[in-house]
Amino acid sequence: MKLSIINGPNLNLLGIREPGIYGTENYESLCARIRDFAQTRGIEAEIYQSNHEGDLVDRIQAAYGNADGIVINPGAYTHTSVALLDALKAVGLPAVEVHISDVSAREAFRQISYVREACVATISGHGTDGYLEAMELLLERCRA
Ligand code: CA2
Numbered sequence: 300m301k302l303s304i305i306n307g308p309n310l311n312l313l314g315i316r317e318p319g320i321y322g323t324e325n326y327e328s329l330c331a332r333i334r335d336f337a338q339t340r341g342i343e344a345e346i347y348q349s350n351h352e353g354d355l356v357d358r359i360q361a362a363y364g365n366a367d368g369i370v371i372n373p374g375a376y377t378h379t380s381v382a383l384l385d386a387l388k389a390v391g392l393p394a395v396e397v398h399i400s401d402v403s404a405r406e407a408f409r410q411i412s413y414v415r416e417a418c419v420a421t422i423s424g425h426g427t428d429g430y431l432e433a434m435e436l437l438l439e440r441c442r443a
Contacts, residue, residue: 300341300441302434303362304333306348307355307374313399313427320400322426329427336431340438352376352383359386368437369394370430377402377412387417393440395433398423 306326314325324332330346337344345366347358355376362369369392373383377396387394394417401424402409415421420436422429 300368300438301343301345301366302337302437303358303366303369304344304346304430304434305355305358305369305371305373306346307372307376308350310372310374311348311350322399324427329430332427333430333434336434340434342434342438344434352380356382356386359383359390362392363390366392367441368392370397370433370437371395371414371418372397372399372430373414377414378408380413384413384417387414393437394418395436396421396423397429397433399426399429400424 311326313321313329314323326348333344333346349355349358355373359369369387371394373380376383377398396412396414396418403423412421419440422432425432
């Protein structure tokens with residue numbers, strides 16, 4: 300099984316500020332943990348991060364015919380982007396929305412998610428473990 304793991308703006312800065320919200324793990328260490336987990340579960344994981352909305356759209360489109368599922372943390376674009384929603388709908392792959400923080404317990408604007416409508420599940424507030432949970436969920440779904 301091949302998964303496209305897509306991260307939006309500022310996630311490359313993990314670990315350098317706001318540890319109370321996003322934890323202390325940095326982005327490189329998160330990627331290493333995703334790769335290690337993928338290996339133990341027989342998943343091929345391609346990890347991508349961009350601060351640019353159009354690049355994220357391109358990456359979602361590139362998953363079509365090339366991946367079996369998408370794990371996406373769109374960062375702040377979660378709360379604004381119809382383009383990401385449309386791209387996820389267009390490719391039609393099972394996608395899981397991940398948030399490191401519990402967006403439901405934060406500012407009102409973070410409680411709106413445009414992408415959610417195109418996702419089979421949302422994992423929010425489980426820290427960076429949420430990425431691994433999302434991968435497991437897609438693996439189980441693929442095997443069912
Ligand atoms: O909780 C999440 O994973 C978020 O998707 C993270 C986004 C935020 O805009 C979403 O509302 C929830 C922010 C990405 C990381 O932002 C940083 C801010 C300061 C220091 C390091 C990263």
